[in-house]
Amino acid sequence: MPRRGGAPEVNAGSMADIAFLLLIFFLVTTTIETDAGLDRMLPPMEPPEDNVVIKQKNIFTVNINRNGQLLVEDELTDITKLKDKAIAFLDNGGDGTCTYCKGKNDPDSSDNPDKAIISLKNDRETKYSTYITVQNELVAAYNDLRDREAQRLYKRDFTDMEAEYLNSETPKSVKEALKEKVERIQKLFPQKLSEAETSTSN
Incomplete structure (x- = not known):
């Protein structure tokens, strides 16, 4: 029988199977890094039945304008002083009920850590890096106070x-022992960081 001309055909039927197996391999073995993000509690779906009245002195206002400048309690403040100002507010103990507070007990500042709220407001044109830096300083204020009490x-x-x-x-056994301690410290200085509605520059 005469031999037919041309190149021999390659059976490519199994190529799809090989490609599929490689795809599964890379999907299983590849790790994708994700950012932790900011730990924030969203407001409840339904407002509370009772109207909660918050005294103005228990609110520590922090405003960031479009240029990255800080207005802390209506005073232009350098970002390096933000943490110390926040600590002084949270640790004030103005009503005398906080036995572990070491602040000035200023009656015009926060009553106690449980009532103290930090309100952060930023402009729509605020740089993200500035926003994160301010967030870090405020969280650091809580952590410093919590570290102090945990050491005590x-x-x-x-x-x-x-x-x-x-x-x-x-x-698991270690976690159970730590849970009680962590929650106890968190109750001494609860992180009440509220973000007000973003403002728009004119």
């Missing part, structure tokens, strides 16, 4: 305890 009660920093508690590799 448990001889270790709160941030270390919280990191260990949130670590997925921490044994």
Whole structure:
């Protein structure tokens, strides 16, 4: 029988199977890094039945304008002083009910940490880097106060305890012991950081 001319045909039927297996391999083995983001509680779907009256002195206002300037309690403030001002507000203990507060007990400032609220408002044209820096300074104020109380009660920093508690590799028995301590410190200085509606520059 005479031999037919031309190049021999290549059976490509299994190529699709190989490509599919490679695709599955890369999907399974590839890790995608994700940002942790900001830990914030959203407001409830339904407003509370009782109208809660908040005294103005229990609200620490922080405004960021379009140029990245800070107005803290209506005073132009350098961002390096923001954390100290926030600590002074949170730790004030104006009504005398806070036995662990070490502030000035100024009657014109916050009554106690449980009532103290930090209100942050920014302009739509505020740079994201400035916004994050301000957020970090405010959270650092809470962490410094929590670290102080954790050292007083448990001889270790709160941030270390919280990191260990949130670590997925921490044994369950250790987590249960840490949970009570972490929640106790959080109640001493609850993080009440509210973001007001963003303003628009004219």
